[in-house]
Amino acid sequence: MSNKIYLPPLVAGFGAAVLTTIPGVREFGCCLIVPLAVFTALLLYRKTLNHDTNLTVKTSLLIGFLTGLFAALFSTFFDVLITLFTHSNDFVATLPQTEQLLNSFNLGEAAKQTIDLMEGMANQITSTGFSLLYTIFILVSNLIVDSIFGLLGGIIGRMIVNRKSPTA
């Protein structure tokens, strides 16, 4: 396996991250953006190979995982960057409603701790444009989801990219 394997996932992962950042695109793409990015990465990787051989499941899984990984890193980066410039995001915008709802249930200490934690993050975002906890939170979520969907995209994408039948 050569170094050629890293470039297609990098390109496709970047593309997926850009698409998830554009408002409205997620409405059409839903959970299919990362698998489609993996499919693109598999096609690109296949182009880099000079011979017409089938991709192995192992290679497809690796490309899928890498695409998911790069998509997660880039989308976290874009999210952080946009928050840094705007000093706001969905989380900050919906916080007053969240607080109102939590207070209405009289949940005691559990709600107080959650509100304190969220207020801390929101205050950091509105004052400096950056919250380390929020960034870690976003990064972990992105890494979990994108890598799983990347692996699934790798398995299915291989079936489409390979010219011979799956059993061949």
Added chain:
Amino acid sequence: MNLRTVHIKFIFIFFLIVWICGILSPAFLPPYFTKLFPGFFLDKLYSLVCHQDPAKSFFIFGNKLEVCARCSGIYAGGFIFSLVPLFLPRFRPQRRVWLFLSMIPMAADVLLYSSGFYLYSKWIAFATGLILGSVSILYIFAGIEDYFIELKLSSNVQ
């Protein structure tokens, strides 16, 4: 089909059930749960794979599910058809064309409602998702089987 393939498929089905439980959680947990930290994390996790638009999502007991109708269909179809290997252990899709065909209803629905031919329908979205999810899971399972065939072949070569 070897025993390891069966184990992997069961593990896959287990995680699929966990994922679906997460989607259904707002319907069965108290409404403040999604606002507390674990629920908030869960909500954010699903927001990464779905737009979660309330107008395009199902409500159970007055609570919005974590994903839209189309995504609900994909996971429901995936779950229902993940049980196929339990009853038909030797079944596997042989041709790629079914995967392409399963994408057509979803693509057509997106194109038609966004170009104004008809109004968005949750049930149509759910049905198109159901078709894609049902077929995709069979290809995922076929891929898992192929992985173990590859492993066996490479160990035979060595």
